[in-house]
Amino acid sequence: MTRIIPGVEIQVIKEIVPQQLNPSGVVAMIGTTEKGEVLEPTYVSSYSEFVNKFGAGQGYTVVRDVKQAFQNGVFQVVVVPISGMNSEKASLILKDRKGRETVKLTARKSGEEGNNIAVKIESEPESELVRLSITDGANFEIFENVVMEPTGEQYLVDKVNGRSTLVTATDLRSSSKFPNNNPDNIEDKLSGGKSGAISKADYEAALDKLEGEPDVDIVTACDVTDPEIHALIEAHCMKMSIDAKNRIGLGTVASGESIKDICERTKVMASDRFALVAPYGNLGAVAGLISKLNYYESPTFKPLSGISKLEANYTPSEQMELLKAGVIPIEAQRGRGIVVVKGISTSKEQISVTRIADHSVRGVKNITDFFIGTLNSPSGRNALKGKITEFLMQMEREGSIVPSTDGKEPAFLLDVYSSEMDFAQGIVRVNLAVRPVRAIDYIYATIKVEA
Incomplete structure (x- = not known):
């Protein structure tokens, strides 16, 4: 519109200001944990937070690597627990006052974690009301004045299934008449929970979950030395790079693996998107170090923290063989500590x-x-x-x-x-x-x- 009356016309133009990039330094770790929701990516910002959410029990693959990562300054870890396709949930069958089965309590989560859940039933012989207590040591749930009368507001099964985060309840339809079908006094633990054998399909499922996490920079399968799983991680990283969700996979060699066998690994997988760490036992530390560095800094000759000794001390000639094969060697150097000799991927390209x-x-x-x-x-x-x-x-x-x-x-x-x-x-x-x-x-x- 052309102005007729003298004056000032103001036009406001909004400048396009892109958002800041997602923070770098986020490591995804796939493996077994003592507790936690299976195949549910969960962010943790400290080792104590990890222990609180996932436990620190021995024999679980994520524990050592996540601890090493935080010792080396990782910004954040995304934990993806796996438990195996054939895992079973712990359970406990409650009997009524006539000795007949009346309620089955089943752990909500699969694996051995459910075996730690304790159950206590308290009631008076002449009373129609029951007090149910459930705990896994960290969480406590109490259900006061519940009964096994399905039409009542205090129906035990409905209350447990509606409120409990630890167990589910199933009515086994006791033939006893109410209130004799109420659970009898007992103090016991759930049992029978076990983790299934971890398979390639479990890692595939975990990697699928990570596709929805745009902040991830580095992906590791904890304590996994299988080249097939490493190939899955490399393929995942290549796939994510198509949509600018660029990330790098890290893997470890096996315990006691020979130099010749280590070098054979990279002949079938030479990629800018995957790096192999040797010797065994230092994967989490290297992941933490790389994530701590600025994206343009090389991990070459940078010291690792939280490691007191190496499983194998490679000679200079062995280090040369590993570097020629595209493997990251770790070495103990006088005056420097334990350092990354050279930060390269299996294609021999510098990670930085x-x-x-x-x-x-x-x-x-x-x-x-x-x-x-x-x-x-x-x-x-x-x-x-x-x-x-x-x-x-x-x-x-x-x-x-x-x-x-x-x-x-x-x-x-x-x-x-x-x-x-x-x-x-x-x-x-x-x-x-x-x-x-x-x-x-x-x-x-x-x-x-x-x-």
Whole structure:
């Protein structure tokens, strides 16, 4: 509208400001736990929180690795418990005052965890009311004045199934007449809970759950040395990179595995998306270290915490063989402690380079998502190019991307354009090239001696 009366017209234009990237440093750990909901990804920010939610019992695969990860500064861990497809739930059958079966209590969670649930029934012989107490040691549930009369408001089965987080109740239809069909006094524990044999399908199911967790940077299967499971993790990481949810898988060699057998592993899986750690027993520490570092920092020669000794001490020649095969060797060095010799993936690419590329992909994806529907004009496309340039310049200031040493090649090249055919189809293209900084692993010294 053209103004007739002199004055000032104000037009407010909202600038598109992309959201910040999800925090890096989140490690997903798949394995067995003492307790916790099976196949339910759960975030924990400290080892004490992990123990509270999942327990610290011996023999469960996640415990050692998650402890090592927190000792080495991990930002956050996503735990995905697995228990095996053929696991069984613990249960307890309550008998009534005539000795007949009247109620079956079944643990809500599968596995041995249910065997820790204790049940106590208290009632007076002449009373129609029963007091039911249930505990697993950490949680206590009390059901006052319940009965086995299905039509009553205090029906035991309805109360337990509606309120209990530990067990479910099933009415076994005792032939005794009320109130003799009420449970008799007892103090006992549930039994029969056991974990099934962990299979490849369990890890596949856990990885499927992780697809919905965009914050994850690193994926590990705790205490797993099976190459088939490692291949599943690598395939998962490759799949997630298609949608800019870039992540890297970590695996460990087996206890006592020979150098020859370790090197054979990488012949069938050379990938930028998977790294293999040797010797056995240090997977969680390496995952924690990588997650703690800035995305552009290399784990090479960085010390590991919480490890007092290594299962195997590789000689320099053995370390050379492992590095040539694309394996991360761990070494105890005098004055440095236990360090990562070189942070590489099974393709022999530096992990830091892959993480820099991943960061640039995530950043560009994060920015471009907010410009969809605004790129119909050259000014809109220029605005997109400006925002991406701003992001890349920040990466250059951080030192994650660098120009060539002779100064002839810039740290990044960027072009945002749309051809006539692209424009007709609603397509805008972003061409981007970045130069990730590489870890300086070798120093060559020239010494001049003047006699």
